[in-house]
Amino acid sequence: MTLTIYDTGRREKRVFEPIDAANVRLYACGPTVYDYAHIGNGRTAVTFDLVFRVLRYVYGAEHVTYVRNITDIDDKIMARAVERGISIRELTNGTAEVYQKDMAGLSALPPTHEPRATDYVDGMVAMVQTLIDKGHAYEAEGHVLFDVSSDKEYGQLSGRSLDDMIAGARVEVAPYKRNATDFVLWKPSDDDMPGWDSPWGNGRPGWHLECSVMSEKLLGETFDIHGGGIDLTFPHHENEVAQSTCAHDGAALANYWMHGGFLQVDGEKMSKSLGNFLVVHDLLQDWPGEALRLHLFMTHYRQPLNWTAEGVREAKAILDRWYKVTAGAGDVTGDDVPADVAAALLDDFNTPQALAVMHGLNSEAQKGNADAARALKASGQLLGLFGQSAEEWAAWRPQSSAIDDTQVEDMIAARNAARKAKDFAEADRLRDELTAMGVEIKDGPEGTTWSVAP
Numbered sequence: 001m002t003l004t005i006y007d008t009g010r011r012e013k014r015v016f017e018p019i020d021a022a023n024v025r026l027y028a029c030g031p032t033v034y035d036y037a038h039i040g041n042g043r044t045a046v047t048f049d050l051v052f053r054v055l056r057y058v059y060g061a062e063h064v065t066y067v068r069n070i071t072d073i074d075d076k077i078m079a080r081a082v083e084r085g086i087s088i089r090e091l092t093n094g095t096a097e098v099y100q101k102d103m104a105g106l107s108a109l110p111p112t113h114e115p116r117a118t119d120y121v122d123g124m125v126a127m128v129q130t131l132i133d134k135g136h137a138y139e140a141e142g143h144v145l146f147d148v149s150s151d152k153e154y155g156q157l158s159g160r161s162l163d164d165m166i167a168g169a170r171v172e173v174a175p176y177k178r179n180a181t182d183f184v185l186w187k188p189s190d191d192d193m194p195g196w197d198s199p200w201g202n203g204r205p206g207w208h209l210e211c212s213v214m215s216e217k218l219l220g221e222t223f224d225i226h227g228g229g230i231d232l233t234f235p236h237h238e239n240e241v242a243q244s245t246c247a248h249d250g251a252a253l254a255n256y257w258m259h260g261g262f263l264q265v266d267g268e269k270m271s272k273s274l275g276n277f278l279v280v281h282d283l284l285q286d287w288p289g290e291a292l293r294l295h296l297f298m299t300h301y302r303q304p305l306n307w308t309a310e311g312v313r314e315a316k317a318i319l320d321r322w323y324k325v326t327a328g329a330g331d332v333t334g335d336d337v338p339a340d341v342a343a344a345l346l347d348d349f350n351t352p353q354a355l356a357v358m359h360g361l362n363s364e365a366q367k368g369n370a371d372a373a374r375a376l377k378a379s380g381q382l383l384g385l386f387g388q389s390a391e392e393w394a395a396w397r398p399q400s401s402a403i404d405d406t407q408v409e410d411m412i413a414a415r416n417a418a419r420k421a422k423d424f425a426e427a428d429r430l431r432d433e434l435t436a437m438g439v440e441i442k443d444g445p446e447g448t449t450w451s452v453a454p
Contacts, residue, residue, distance in 0.1 A: 001058050001342065001346055002015060002016075002346060003015070003016040003054070003055075003058055003346045004016060004346065004347055004348055005225070005256050005258060005348055005349075006258070006302060006348050007256050007257055007258075008157065008233060008257040008258065008259045009156065009157050009256075009257045011159070013348055014256065016224075016256065017255075018059070018224050019222065019223070019224055019255065021059055021063065022063050023063060023064075023065060024055050024059050024063060024064045024065070024224055025064075025065050025067075025219040025220070025223035025224045025225070026048070026051060026052060026055065026064065026065070026066045026067070026223075026224060026225045026227070027066075027067045027068075027069075027211070027215045027218075027219055027223060027225070027226050027227070027254070028044070028045075028048035028051075028066070028067075028068050028111075028226075028227045028228060029044075029068075029069065029211060029227070029228035029229075029232055029236070030045075030068040030069045030070050030071070030099075030114070031070060031071065031095075031096075031099050032071040032072075032074050032076060032077065032207075033070055033071065033072055033077065033091070033092045033095035033096045033099060034074065034076045034077040034079075034080040034081075034091065034092075034095065035080065035095065036095065036098055036099070036102070036279045036280065036281045036282075037099050037102055037103070037279070037280045037281070038270065038277060038278055038279055038280065039263060039265075039270075039278045039279075039280055039283060039292075039307055040229065040262075040263040040270060041280070042102070042103070042106055042280040042292070042296070043229075043260060043263050043296050043301075043305065044227075044228060044229045044260050045068070045103045045106065045108050046106055046107075046108060046293055046296050046297075046384075047227070047258075047260045047296075047301045047349075048066075048068070048227050048258075049103075049106075049107075049108035049109055049384060050297075050301075050345075050349055050351070050383065050384065051225065051227065051258070051349060052064065052066045052109060052111070053109065053382060053383075053384060054345050054346070054349060054382070057334050057337075057342075057345075057382060058346070064112075065112045065113070065218075065219065066111040066112045066113075067111060067112065067113045067114075067115065067214070067215060067218050067219060068111040068113075068114055069114070069115050069116075069117065069210070069211060069214050070092075070096050070099075070114060070115070070116045070117070071117050071207065071210060072088075072092040072096070072116050072117050072118050073117045073118055073121075073194065073204055073205060073207075073210065074207060077091060077092060078193060078194070088194060092116075096116075098281060100114075102280040102281050102284060103280075105280070105284045105289040106280065106284075106289045106292055106293050107289055107290055107293050107384040107385070107387050108384070109384075113218050115214045115217075115218060117205070117210040117214065120210070120213050120214050120217060121196045121204075121205060123213040123214075123216070123217055124186075124205040124209050124210065124213045125186075125196070125198050125199075125205075127185075127209065127212065127213055127216075127243065127247050128144050128185045128186050128198075128200075128205075128209070129199065130247045131146065131185065131243065131246060131247055132144065134246065134247070134249075135147075135150060136150045136151065136242075136246040136247075137185055138178065139200055140176035140177070140178075141176045142187070142188035142200060142201055142203070143174075143176065143184055143186065143187050143188065143200075144184070144185045144186040144187075144200055145176075145177060145178075145182040145183065145184055145185060146182055146183050146184075146185055146239070146242060146243060146246075147178060147179070147182055148179050148181045148182050148183070148242070149178070149179055150246070151242045151245070151246055153241075153242075153245065154181075154238070154242050155238065156241075157233065157234075157237055157238050157241050157257060158233045158234035158237075158238050160234055160238075183206065183208060183235065183239050184206035185205070185206050185208075185209050185243070186198060186200055186203050186204070186205055186206065186209075187203055187204060187206060188200075188201055188202065188203045189202050189203050189204050207236070208235070208236055208239035208240055208243065209243060211236075211240050212240050212243045212244045212247075212253070215244075215253070215254075216244065221244070221248045221251050221253075222248075222251050222252045222253065222254070222255065223253075223254055223255075224254065224255055224256060225254060225255070225256045225257075225258060226240075226253065226254035226256070226257055226258070227257070227258035227259065227260070228258075228259060228260070229259065229260050229262075230259040230260060230261055230262060231262070232259070233257075233259055237257065240253060241253050259302070260301045260302065261299075261300075261301065261302050261303045261304045261305060262304050262305075263304070263305045263306075263307055264304065264305070264306050264307065265278055265306075265307045265308075266306070266307070266308055267306055270307075278307065280292075283312075285398060285399045286398045286399075287312055287316065287398070288316065288319070288393070288396050290319055290384075290385050290386075290387065291312055291315040291316040291319055292312060292315070293383075293384060293385065294315035294318065294319060294355075294383075294385065295307070295311045295312045295314075295315040297351035297352075297354075297355060297383060298311065298315065298351070298352060298355065299351075299352065300348075300349075300350060300351065300352055301349055301351070302348075316451065317451070319385070319393070320393075320449065320451060321362060322358075322362055322376060322380065322385075322386075323386070323390045323393040323394070324390065325362055325365040325366055325373055325376070326365065326373050326374075326376055326377040326380070326386065326390070327389075327390035328370075328373070329370070329373040329374045329376075329377040330374070332374050332377050332378040332381065333378065334378065334382065335378075336374050336375055336377070336378035337375070337378045337379055337382050338357065338361070338375045338378075338379065340357045341354045341357050341358065341375075341379040341382070342382075344356075344357060345382065345383075351383065354379065354383065357379070358376055358379050358380065361373075361375050361376040361379065362376055397452055398452055403437060403438060403439060403452060408434065408437070408439055408450060411430055411433065411434055412430075412434070412441060412448050412450060414426075414430055415427050415430040415431060415434075415441075415448075416447075416448060418430065434450070435453075438452055438453045439451070439452060439453065440452070440453045
């Protein structure tokens with residue numbers, strides 16, 4: 001099986017050739033745990049969970065190592081802890097636990113390692129000292145900064161010119177910098193801030209430094225795939241590359257770079273001021289996680305995604321049909337995944353193409369084709385779907401729902417009887433009553449089905 005990946009650094013699709021097929025290594029940037037994850041964060045986690053699953057499918061589960069970090073050192077964390085009147089540790093522990101549960105709710109597998117930045121500060125201090133010793137960093141007024149002018153390759157990952165980087169850099173403008181684009185490796189901490197001893201005084205690492213050190217400790221100086229959202233390409237990933245390659249005498253940080261596209265909500269940028277800031281934790285109260293996951297897969301991971309309630313509703317309806325038609329398919333394995341679904345996923349994780357094939361399998365399965373039902377179930381499991389039984393799926397209700405299944409079934413039976421008797425006024429009354437209860441019904445060739453409206 002040949003896997004191809006669009007490499008951001010090369011700006012082209014490349015055949016994936018692992019450094020060691022017995023230990024394929026993947027790193028994806030995880031959350032900064034000061035607040036609950038929004039659906040854009042969820043899209044990144046689901047994207048790289050799919051990469052993890054496909055790599056396991058190709059190379060074997062025991063031959064893939066996936067690292068997704070947790071950033072628990074950050075100025076936003078300190079500000080939020082003060083705002084809430086709790087300790088930094090209480091904030092980060094609680095938020096990290098919710099994040100893990102929410103990503104599991106989206107059917108994301110636990111990564112092989114989930115390092116926390118606070119456990120790797122000694123390694124960060126060591127890397128900063130190495131960069132100073134090699135002439136790539138300098139100390140100024142209690143800070144240590146990376147000297148961008150010392151790295152002739154700086155900017156290649158993002159493809160930005162120096163002028164573009166200066167104009168767009170999200171870096172502090174400070175008089176002690178040699179260059180406008182120099183970025184912080186280490187900064188001093190006041191008495192009321194978390195800090196660690198270092199040759200440059202009590203302080204804390206810069207954000208970019210954390211991933212360079214954690215990835216090296218767990219995956220080695222050079223590993224296979226590094227990923228994250230497209231917004232991290234510059235400056236975060238560009239700075240990671242600079243730190244790591246300069247600390248390791250030019251050795252590549254990662255051989256392939258993957259970046260997921262932006263996410264909008266109802267055609268607008270997600271923001272709290274617009275009231276469209278969607279938190280995964282809240283979405284999971286109203287929708288099954290697999291429906292959220294399927295909605296994410298309807299758009300290719302590199303493309304912008306427009307998140308809508310209608311899109312989730314469509315995903316839920318699709319899964320209703322798929323769960324029903326695969327109920328008797330039994331246990332399946334990766335060997336049951338059809339070649340055209342595998343080919344789509346091996347072509348830069350093309351989920352829309354894979355889903356198109358799966359719709360065809362569903363049509364065949366509805367005609368009684370048992371092999372198609374098995375192929376559909378196996379394909380879904382490779383995508384992280386069909387994680388429960390058909391009965392469990394049918395029994396799912398929003399947490400706010402107080403709907404009585406027996407009552408609904410009785411009302412649908414009464415409505416069907418009214419329609420058969422051509423008492424359409426009574427049938428319409430029952431439909432309206434069901435709608436008022438939060439129940440959506442759909443009449444089809446196989447009878448009337450129902451679902452809970454969000």
